[in-house]
Amino acid sequence: MVKALEWVALPQPALRLLDQTRLPTQEHYIDVTTVDTLVRAIQDLAVRGAPALGGVGALGVVVAMAQGEREAWSSERLAGEIARIRNARPTAVNLAWGVDQVLPAMPRGIPAVLDAAMRLVAEDEAANRELSRLGADWIIARTGKDLVRVLTHCNTGALATTAWGTAYGIIHELHQRQRLEVVHADETRPLLQGSRLTSWELTQDGIPHVVQADSAACSTILRGLVDVAIIGADRIVANGDTANKIGSVALALACQRAQIPFVVAAPSSTIDLATTTGAEIVIEERPPHEVLGLGGLQTSPAGARAFNPAFDVTPHDLIDAIVTERGIVEPATHPDPRLLAEIAG
Numbered sequence: 001m002v003k004a005l006e007w008v009a010l011p012q013p014a015l016r017l018l019d020q021t022r023l024p025t026q027e028h029y030i031d032v033t034t035v036d037t038l039v040r041a042i043q044d045l046a047v048r049g050a051p052a053l054g055g056v057g058a059l060g061v062v063v064a065m066a067q068g069e070r071e072a073w074s075s076e077r078l079a080g081e082i083a084r085i086r087n088a089r090p091t092a093v094n095l096a097w098g099v100d101q102v103l104p105a106m107p108r109g110i111p112a113v114l115d116a117a118m119r120l121v122a123e124d125e126a127a128n129r130e131l132s133r134l135g136a137d138w139i140i141a142r143t144g145k146d147l148v149r150v151l152t153h154c155n156t157g158a159l160a161t162t163a164w165g166t167a168y169g170i171i172h173e174l175h176q177r178q179r180l181e182v183v184h185a186d187e188t189r190p191l192l193q194g195s196r197l198t199s200w201e202l203t204q205d206g207i208p209h210v211v212q213a214d215s216a217a218c219s220t221i222l223r224g225l226v227d228v229a230i231i232g233a234d235r236i237v238a239n240g241d242t243a244n245k246i247g248s249v250a251l252a253l254a255c256q257r258a259q260i261p262f263v264v265a266a267p268s269s270t271i272d273l274a275t276t277t278g279a280e281i282v283i284e285e286r287p288p289h290e291v292l293g294l295g296g297l298q299t300s301p302a303g304a305r306a307f308n309p310a311f312d313v314t315p316h317d318l319i320d321a322i323v324t325e326r327g328i329v330e331p332a333t334h335p336d337p338r339l340l341a342e343i344a345g
């Protein structure tokens with residue numbers, strides 16, 4: 001299975017990232033040894049996807065500590081550099097969560113922080129595999145289909161996590177159980193995480209799929225061409241409102257109209273109980289050129305302005321199931337925030 005991130009000891013201790021901006025045409029790796037390189041990699045989406053950002057946040061603290069040791073930083077400088085990593089992207093809660101998880105180990109030095117970060121990475125894979133089993137069981141029971149046709153958005157596979165995937169993990173699990181017919185993968189404008197990354201992973205895993213324009217997705221749902229939509233999440237707040245890649249809420253509305261389930265899959269690390277409702281989630285706005293052009297070519301007229309929110313918020317009453325490794329809540333039918341709090345622990 002492809003690895004979006006790993007800690008390598010040689011040729012020098014580094015956080016090795018698979019540069020997702022170059023996929024699927026090139027498999028190029030970036031060995032990160034400085035905070036500047038890491039922040040740039042996060043902001044350019046060389047590494048992306050909420051659970052992967054959790055791993056990067058945790059291992060990023062090791063990168064900062066090692067650089068601080070080499071360059072004799074003061075403790076204030078080190079804290080400031082760790083804060084830059086923590087705040088490199090605002091919407092996925094996992095980035096800040098990953099940093100915060102390993103901070104208590106800092107007084108024990110780099111080996112202890114590395115150890116805590118590696119544990120977090122291993123736990124993310126285990127969580128993804130468990131939520132995939134639970135999600136596949138739920139979807140098979142709810143749809144009653146022998147062979148399920150799935151629509152998905154953005155990329156939620158091994159590339160977006162530390163391993164296996166979330167929404168993609170459920171798709172993979174259905175495929176392994178021989179209960180999957182086909183996947184409709186949204187291309188996911190403007191950065192094409194669906195057509196570049198999800199289609200690449202589906203191809204590698206031998207999973208039957210078609211790539212469709214984002215603007216085809218609602219019609220695909222209303223025409224009855226899929227049985228379920230499954231997406232990942234960047235932040236699930238206390239009432240169940242969920243931020244995910246721009247375009248997600250349109251799918252939820254179409255699923256409600258078509259009366260098919262809309263499923264959110266995420267490890268419990270994506271739950272943010274400190275935020276009450278989706279209205280409080282900070283939505284990242286990305287640079288205009290991503291919308292005004294394609295593949296490096298400007299497609300809009302000179303002087304055109306852009307609106308480029310990277311995420312949207314799906315209200316909880318449109319979500320049939322939030323699937324985590326600790327269990328499933330059904331906000332559309334049981335909108336009780338205590339259920340999510342129980343899962344978050």
Ligand SMILES: CSC[C@@H](O)[C@@H](O)C(=O)COP(=O)(O)O
Nearest residue numbers: 048049050154156160232233245
């Ligand atoms: C398992 S990944 C879940 C989400 O992080 C994913 O759907 C998504 O929106 C990723 O956005 P990205 O901007 O590519 O980081």
